[in-house]
Amino acid sequence: MATGDFVDPPHRLRVRYCETDRMGVAHHGSYVAWFEEARTEWLRRRGKTYRQMEDEGALLQVVDFAASYKRPIDYDDEILIFTRVQERTKVAVTLEYRVERADTGGLAATGSTRLACVSRDGRLQRLPPEI
Amino acid sequence: MATGDFVDPPHRLRVRYCETDRMGVAHHGSYVAWFEEARTEWLRRRGKTYRQMEDEGALLQVVDFAASYKRPIDYDDEILIFTRVQERTKVAVTLEYRVERADTGGLAATGSTRLACVSRDGRLQRLPPEI
Amino acid sequence: MATGDFVDPPHRLRVRYCETDRMGVAHHGSYVAWFEEARTEWLRRRGKTYRQMEDEGALLQVVDFAASYKRPIDYDDEILIFTRVQERTKVAVTLEYRVERADTGGLAATGSTRLACVSRDGRLQRLPPEI
Amino acid sequence: MATGDFVDPPHRLRVRYCETDRMGVAHHGSYVAWFEEARTEWLRRRGKTYRQMEDEGALLQVVDFAASYKRPIDYDDEILIFTRVQERTKVAVTLEYRVERADTGGLAATGSTRLACVSRDGRLQRLPPEI
Numbered sequence: 001m002a003t004g005d006f007v008d009p010p011h012r013l014r015v016r017y018c019e020t021d022r023m024g025v026a027h028h029g030s031y032v033a034w035f036e037e038a039r040t041e042w043l044r045r046r047g048k049t050y051r052q053m054e055d056e057g058a059l060l061q062v063v064d065f066a067a068s069y070k071r072p073i074d075y076d077d078e079i080l081i082f083t084r085v086q087e088r089t090k091v092a093v094t095l096e097y098r099v100e101r102a103d104t105g106g107l108a109a110t111g112s113t114r115l116a117c118v119s120r121d122g123r124l125q126r127l128p129p130e131i
Numbered sequence: 132m133a134t135g136d137f138v139d140p141p142h143r144l145r146v147r148y149c150e151t152d153r154m155g156v157a158h159h160g161s162y163v164a165w166f167e168e169a170r171t172e173w174l175r176r177r178g179k180t181y182r183q184m185e186d187e188g189a190l191l192q193v194v195d196f197a198a199s200y201k202r203p204i205d206y207d208d209e210i211l212i213f214t215r216v217q218e219r220t221k222v223a224v225t226l227e228y229r230v231e232r233a234d235t236g237g238l239a240a241t242g243s244t245r246l247a248c249v250s251r252d253g254r255l256q257r258l259p260p261e262i
Numbered sequence: 263m264a265t266g267d268f269v270d271p272p273h274r275l276r277v278r279y280c281e282t283d284r285m286g287v288a289h290h291g292s293y294v295a296w297f298e299e300a301r302t303e304w305l306r307r308r309g310k311t312y313r314q315m316e317d318e319g320a321l322l323q324v325v326d327f328a329a330s331y332k333r334p335i336d337y338d339d340e341i342l343i344f345t346r347v348q349e350r351t352k353v354a355v356t357l358e359y360r361v362e363r364a365d366t367g368g369l370a371a372t373g374s375t376r377l378a379c380v381s382r383d384g385r386l387q388r389l390p391p392e393i
Numbered sequence: 394m395a396t397g398d399f400v401d402p403p404h405r406l407r408v409r410y411c412e413t414d415r416m417g418v419a420h421h422g423s424y425v426a427w428f429e430e431a432r433t434e435w436l437r438r439r440g441k442t443y444r445q446m447e448d449e450g451a452l453l454q455v456v457d458f459a460a461s462y463k464r465p466i467d468y469d470d471e472i473l474i475f476t477r478v479q480e481r482t483k484v485a486v487t488l489e490y491r492v493e494r495a496d497t498g499g500l501a502a503t504g505s506t507r508l509a510c511v512s513r514d515g516r517l518q519r520l521p522p523e524i
Contacts, residue, residue, distance in 0.1 A: 017302065017312075018158050018295045022151035022206055022447075028455040029149055029429075032422035033280045040279065040338065050279070051338040054415075062421040066459040072515075075153055076302065076313040122465075148433065148443070149426045153316075159324040160298075163291035164411045171410065171469065181410070182469040185284075193290040197328040203384075207433065207444040253334075280420050284413040284468055291411050337415055 008045060010080035011038040012102060017075050025072035032065065035097050035111055038081035042095070046130040058128050060115040063092065067111035071101075078102035085131075091124045092116045093131055139176060141211035142169040143233060148206050156203035163196065166228050166242055169212035173226070177261040189259050191246040194223065198242035202232075209233035216262075222255045223247045224262055270307060272342035273300040274364060279337050287334035294327065297359050297373055300343035304357070308392040320390050322377040325354065329373035333363075340364035347393075353386045354378045355393055401438060403473035404431040405495060410468050418465035425458065428490050428504055431474035435488070439523040451521050453508040456485065460504035464494075471495035478524075484517045485509045486524055 019030035043050045050060065073079060079099055086096040092114060099109040117127045150161035174181045181191065204210060210230055217227040223245060230240040248258045281292035305312045312322065335341060341361055348358040354376060361371040379389045412423035436443045443453065466472060472492055479489040485507060492502040510520045 014299075014302075016295055017298050018152060018160050020153040021149060022153070022155045023452060023454070024153045027149050028458055029422060029425035032425060033278055036279050036422075037276075040276075049338060051336075059416060061416070061465075062462060064459070064461050065421055066457070068457050069455060072454075074313075076311060145430075145433075147426055148429050154321060154323070159327055160291060160294035163294060164409055167291075167410050168407075171407075180469060182467075190285060192285070192334075193331060195328070195330050196290055197326075199326050200324060203323075205444075207442060280414060280422050282415040283411060284415070284417045286415045289411050 006082035006084050006098065008042060008083060010082045010100070011041045012078060012080055013037065015073055015075050015077045015079065020075045023072075025074050026077075028067070028069055031067050031069075031099065031109055031111060034079070034081055034099065035065075035067075035083075035095075035113060038083045038097060039095060039113070042083040043130070048128060048130040053128055056128075057119055058125065059118050059120065060093075061118050062113050063116045064094075064112070064114040066113075067109055069109050070107050071109075073099075073101060073108050079108060086112060088127070088131070090126055093127060137213035137215045137229065139173060139214060141213045141231070142172045143209060143211055144168065146204055146206050146208050146210065151206045154203075156205050157208075159198065159200055162198050162200075162230065162240055162242060165210070165212055165230065166196075166198075166214075166226075166244060169214045169228060170226060170244070173214040174261070179259060179261040184259055187259075188250055189256065190249050190251065191224075192249050193244050194247045195225075195243070195245040197244075198240055200240050201238050202240075204230075204232060204239050210239060217243060219258070219262070221257055224258060268344035268346050268360065270304060270345060272344045272362070273303045274340060274342055275299065277335055277337050277339050277341065282337045285334075287336050288339075290329070290331055293329050293331075293361065293371055293373060296341070296343055296361065297329075297345075297357075297375060300345045300359060301357060301375070304345040305392070310390060310392045315390055318390075319381055320387065321380050321382065322355075323380050324375050325378045326356075326374070326376040328375075329371055331371050332369050333371075335361075335363060335370050341370060348374060350389070350393070352388055355389060399475035399477050399491065401435060401476060403475045403493070404434045405471060405473055406430065408466055408468050408470050408472065413468045416465075418467050419470075421460065421462055424460050424462075424492065424502055424504060427472070427474055427492065428460075428488075428506060431476045431490060432488060432506070435476040436523070441521060441523040446521055449521075450513055451518065452511050452513065453486075454511050455506050456509045457487075457505070457507040459506075460502055462502050463500050464502075466492075466494060466501050472501060479505060481520070481524070483519055486520060 021027040283289040414420040
């Protein structure tokens with residue numbers, strides 16, 4: 001999975017101080033929030049915000065989460081998060097992420113989340129057409 | 132505010148790894164979660180859990196939060212959190228916290244939260260009798 | 263404390279999904295990270311990043327934290343965080359924050375942090391000239 | 394992977410309020426902290442705390458993280474986290490987790506983390522004998 005495989009422009013953010021830990025670099029759990037933020041922006045670009053989706057009763061529940069950490073990143077580092085669809089069914093979509101340092105382009109991490117579309121009462125339902 | 136001023140037994144917890152930051156000690160934001168956890172246990176002891184309160188439509192919204200940090204605490208340190216009422220009105224209660232190291236009893240931090248009781252639609256309402 | 267009292271342009275960010283809680287709005291602890299991020303940008307504008315300061319051995323330890331919550335903000339809301347100096351001594355600085363909704367300009371919260379400048383071994387030292 | 398495959402007693406904890414999100418249940422990122430806390434206790438039972446390991450220069454860096462979410466859990470729910478070794482090499486260990494509701498024993502999630510043992514300067518080194 002190289003950068004060229006990602007059609008959408010990446011989401012850019014800076015590592016927060018509170019996202020580091022006593023090892024002196026970003027905590028591995030911080031990537032959960034970053035993937036989520038990248039996903040929010042990826043969805044916005046498809047014409048419907050995730051907030052609208054939820055308000056309309058289409059919840060995207062995280063069913064599987066995976067991340068592989070390649071190289072540590074530190075507080076105040078700028079990163080780029082590339083997002084794309086890896087697989088799609090009627091009721092679920094798997095998104096793939098690639099995290100790069102903004103300065104060197106060096107690979108920091110890769111990851112994926114499988115999201116199932118459910119109603120407020122937890123029943124599986126079709127993904128919105130925007131996805 | 133000395134330990135003797137607190138009637139209830141303290142809540143005990145251990146600092147999580149993810150609660151530290153690159154300064155090598157617990158991040159000042161971690162105390163928000165600790166006060167909240169101590170508050171949950173303090174309420175449970177009064178005979179009604181906060182979860183029940185929310186389910187019955189009595190939400191305790193944090194209106195003011197304050198903390199003073201006296202001495203850093205580190206990953207895996209055990210701490211005690213003492214909780215008591217500082218002030219109470221018909222619709223709001225201010226809780227006070229004192230954080231001590233479990234090993235030495237040394238003071239780590241103090242803090243307070245003012246909580247207003249509101250309904251699901253945000254209207255002020257009377258505090259439940261348990262508080 | 264009105265917006266006009268803040269000389270620096272505000273820091274803009276969007277509320278993350280993980281920053282909300284079961285009350286359906288941003289958790290009161292999320293503001294800790296937002297004030298911190300605003301502070302990082304406020305310092306960058308003064309000519310030295312906080313990361314540089316730490317690398318040079320000047321740590322800004324949070325000694326006091328306070329926040330007052332005026333109106334809830336929700337996932338995906340855009341907010342503006344204004345930052346300014348409230349008080350300064352040789353070794354400590356108190357920063358003041360004002361959080362507004364980006365769309366309406368409505369006040370969401372105010373807050374402050376007192377930061378003491380310490381060395382790696384915890385001794386108080388003079389604030390860097392940039393502050 | 395059934396409960397019987399886990400030799401060690403599970404780690405028990407309660408879901409914190411701040412660990413929920415606007416979907417009304419625990420956020421998928423909260424499991425990162427829970428696996429970490431379970432790991433800390435699993436290591437303590439082996440005779441050396443992870444804090445000691447870090448102090449002695451043996452850091453366990455998370456290289457891979459995975460979680461599968463089976464059934465939502467909510468604020469104040471009590472959960473049990475079972476931990477065991479899935480695979481071990483000279484320099485890395487993969488731990489497996491199983492999260493159950495404490496009341497019903499129902500499966501909430503499974504997960505794993507691969508941890509590489511590195512020195513302060515990031516070089517791979519042998520795992521401590523306790524692992």
